[in-house]
Structures are given as C-alpha cells and as structure tokens.
Amino acid sequence: GTPDYRDSGLEFPADFVFGSATASYQIEGAAHEDGRGPSIWDTFSRTPGKVLFGHTGEVADDHYHRLDSDLDLMQRLGLESYRFSIAWPRIQAEGTGPANVKGVAFYSRLVDGLLARGITPIATLYHWDLPQTLEDAGGWTNRDTSYRFADYAHIMGEALGDRMAMWTTLNEPWCSAYLGYGSGVHAPGITSGRAALTAVHHLNLAHGLGLSALRDAVRKPDAQYSATLNLHMIRPARDADGEALPASAEAVRRIDALANRAFTGPMLHGAYPADLLEDTAHVTDWQFVRPGDLELTHQPIDVLGVNYYSTVTVTMWDGVSPRSNADGHGDAAGSPWPGSEDVEFVQQPGPYTAMGWNIAPDGLEELLVDVHEQFPTLPLMITENGAAFDDEVRDGVVQDDARIDYLRRHFTAAHRAMQRGVDLRGYQVWSLMDNFEWAYGYTKRFGIVHVDYDSLERTIKQSGHWYGELIRSRSIPE
Numbered sequence: 001g002t003p004d005y006r007d008s009g010l011e012f013p014a015d016f017v018f019g020s021a022t023a024s025y026q027i028e029g030a031a032h033e034d035g036r037g038p039s040i041w042d043t044f045s046r047t048p049g050k051v052l053f054g055h056t057g058e059v060a061d062d063h064y065h066r067l068d069s070d071l072d073l074m075q076r077l078g079l080e081s082y083r084f085s086i087a088w089p090r091i092q093a094e095g096t097g098p099a100n101v102k103g104v105a106f107y108s109r110l111v112d113g114l115l116a117r118g119i120t121p122i123a124t125l126y127h128w129d130l131p132q133t134l135e136d137a138g139g140w141t142n143r144d145t146s147y148r149f150a151d152y153a154h155i156m157g158e159a160l161g162d163r164m165a166m167w168t169t170l171n172e173p174w175c176s177a178y179l180g181y182g183s184g185v186h187a188p189g190i191t192s193g194r195a196a197l198t199a200v201h202h203l204n205l206a207h208g209l210g211l212s213a214l215r216d217a218v219r220k221p222d223a224q225y226s227a228t229l230n231l232h233m234i235r236p237a238r239d240a241d242g243e244a245l246p247a248s249a250e251a252v253r254r255i256d257a258l259a260n261r262a263f264t265g266p267m268l269h270g271a272y273p274a275d276l277l278e279d280t281a282h283v284t285d286w287q288f289v290r291p292g293d294l295e296l297t298h299q300p301i302d303v304l305g306v307n308y309y310s311t312v313t314v315t316m317w318d319g320v321s322p323r324s325n326a327d328g329h330g331d332a333a334g335s336p337w338p339g340s341e342d343v344e345f346v347q348q349p350g351p352y353t354a355m356g357w358n359i360a361p362d363g364l365e366e367l368l369v370d371v372h373e374q375f376p377t378l379p380l381m382i383t384e385n386g387a388a389f390d391d392e393v394r395d396g397v398v399q400d401d402a403r404i405d406y407l408r409r410h411f412t413a414a415h416r417a418m419q420r421g422v423d424l425r426g427y428q429v430w431s432l433m434d435n436f437e438w439a440y441g442y443t444k445r446f447g448i449v450h451v452d453y454d455s456l457e458r459t460i461k462q463s464g465h466w467y468g469e470l471i472r473s474r475s476i477p478e
C-alpha cells in the first residue's frame, strides 16, 4: 500500500457487506401523514434560529412517497445492504400505546422491497426523532423514556422480526445526549451539562432494555443485534517539533471518557469508567444510575456499529490564549463536553470537507484497530462514513471527484485495518442521497445520489457509479 491511502485493486472478502445508509427524519418527509406524530426535530426545526434558513424535514427527499423508485435506485447502484431508521412517531404518535398500523406498514413495505431486490435490511430504531410528547415529559432526562423505548422496540421486533437481518438500537447516543441536551445545537436544544449526562445514562439504559425487548419479540434465530456509536478518534495536540504537548494526554483521556467510554463502558463492560465519574462529579452525582442498571445496559451484541467521519485534536486550554473552536460547536450556547469545557479542540491539518471536518483516513484505520484491541471478540461494521462536498450538476452529471477520493482513502483504510486483524463485516456509506443535514438543513450534501430540492429528482453522482463498480468487482476501482 501507499502511505497516502490512495490504493486501488485491494480486494474485500466475499461476505463483506457493501451498503449505504440514511435516517428517517433526513429523507422521509410526509411529516403529517398516516398518523405520524410530531418529533423533537419537527419542533426544533420550526423554532427560528435553530436550523439554517429555517429548513425542516417536512418534505425532505419525499422518500415516503417515492419508496418504490428509491428501492429501484438502490438496486441500480448494486447495494448489498441498506441501513435505514424507523421514525418512532410513525409507530407511536405520542411514544406510547398500540402500534399505528399505517406506520408499521410503510417499514414492512420497505423491508419486503429490499428483500425482493436481494438487499439486506439493517434497521436502526432510534436516529434522533423522539416523539415530542415524550420530550414534553423530560425526554432523555426522564428515566421513563428508556422503558417507552423498550415497548417500541418490542413492537418493531414483532412486526419486522421475521425478516430483519440486523437491528441497531441507537444511532450515535453521543449526539442525542451532548448535542441535544448539552450544546443545544440538536433537538431538543437544551443547554445543561447535568441534563446531558442524565441523557447519557438513560440512552444506555434504553439500549439495554430495547435490546432485550427486541430479542424477546424477534422470531429469527440468525438476526443480529448492535448499537452504533460515533466513537471519537482523539489525537494529542503537538508542538512545532511534533512532540505531544504535556497537557494533551489529560485532554485525550477526558474526551475519551465522555465521548467513547461513557457508552462502551455500560454497554460492553457493565460499568461507567471511574475517571468519567470523577471528571464530572461537580456536574452531577450520577444518582440517576440505580442499582441493577449496569446489568441492564450490558447486553450481548453481535456487532458494534462505528460511524467515522474525522479526527479531533485536543489539549487543555491554558485559560489565556484565544481559544480555538475547531470542534465545530464553538458558537453553540452550551458545551457538548460537561465538566471538560476547559479542553481545547485545536485546528487540524486538513484538507477539509464542506463541513470543515479534517479528512483523515489513517484515523479510521487507527480507530478500528484500537476498538478491536479493546474488544477482540466483537465484530465491527462501519455503519456510516462519507463526506459533504459542494457538488454541482453539469449536463446531468455530478463529477464529485473529491468524494470519490474520500471514499477511496477510507475504503483503503478499512482494508488495512482488516489486514491487521480487525473483524470488519461491512461498510455503509453515508449517505444514499443528499438529505436534511440536521442544523445545516439542506445546505450540506453527503449523498452518492444527488437530489434536486425543487423537482426532487435523483441523479446518481460519479461517486455512486464508482461505488457500484467497487461493489461489483469487490475491489477498489482505479
């Protein structure tokens, strides 16, 4: 291999699953149809100043009405799997009570359509669209929400459990907790460190309770169960000679505790890390962790889903020099790092995507190897990787070379991690199509398929064709 990760010709094993991913609120639209109740993202996106240009998921990609043609699109791309999420408020408008038959029918049709085309369905139960009624009762700061999530998981297990290949409980609980309740840049837009840490625990509890409820309901012995985490690849800040700054080790440890071990601890070890509890003792006493909870959060999983986009580089702020806000959340009202607001996220070397995120394929290799070393018997799946760039349609073609280059480097990195012994089962590119990019609205395009937001017409980008070629040949194309 070459040191810059721009390889071609690397082959992937026959059972490696190449797919693409989306999330309900980002693509579906049809926000008021067939009994769907409001979610926290409906409320948040309609609150002035929260989402760029006041964009909402009201129409999004109108996927709800274009299901069949979108399924055909997946088939044309040659996808082997499709990772989607289920909108909880379509199933239970207020987050409680019996299943809404029409909501269930939509996902049932989706799963059948995938299977009919030979595409493996991977469903995430929660990709951030909490029923608003549950938020009104405290949302993820209310322990009851974890139990409501388990009820919902049981409903879905009964409804789709005969066909679903792989289940994921939560997508990126880091974002739900720290961006939703800490920095407030995501719904419900609360800015409280204590609320964020309370949410961390109730999300961990929801994962565990939801997983057991699913297992009880699903009648398919080979179904697989997982959670998806956006594990942070954290690097120490260095001086001009490349030496790690003395204060950086402390910063790496603190961010690793909050971002990574706050979830892997309870989910995979059955304990919160002692240093996390100490670091945050001035924020909360963690009394919301009740006796027996850590047995509930610690459920066996078959695969760990890893979402990877970029690296972060940290040191401790000296309290004097102007602060870098390169974590992308510097202008938020609150901090996404409760108790560690004195960690500084320093400017990284680039190049950057349109999100301003550092492009670092070596970080993906390192992260996968690192997670594998921590959990040697746990198979991994990349459940999201991709990039936003400023795409343009010219003569009906989107020549997104930057995205092809990004994907090539990250597939190379994944391949290298496998060469180094990582049990990596598949790769779901984010995203199947351009969509509602949360607080950025429709201004950032991650798709391998372009969406025209006036006509809602889909155009496969060159990266989509490139990916199709990778899937067909099972090796990284020229």
Ligand code: GBH
Pocket (backbone or CB within 6 Å): 023, 171, 172, 175, 230, 307, 309, 310, 311, 312, 326, 327, 328, 329, 356, 357, 358, 384, 430, 437, 438, 446
């Ligand atoms: C995912 O979240 C989501 O699951 C998905 O819905 C979303 O559309 C997609 O990614 C793209 O955003 O500024 O360098 O410090 C990504 C979560 C958390 C990833 C913050 C980048 C900051 C990187 N993001 N993180 S940096």
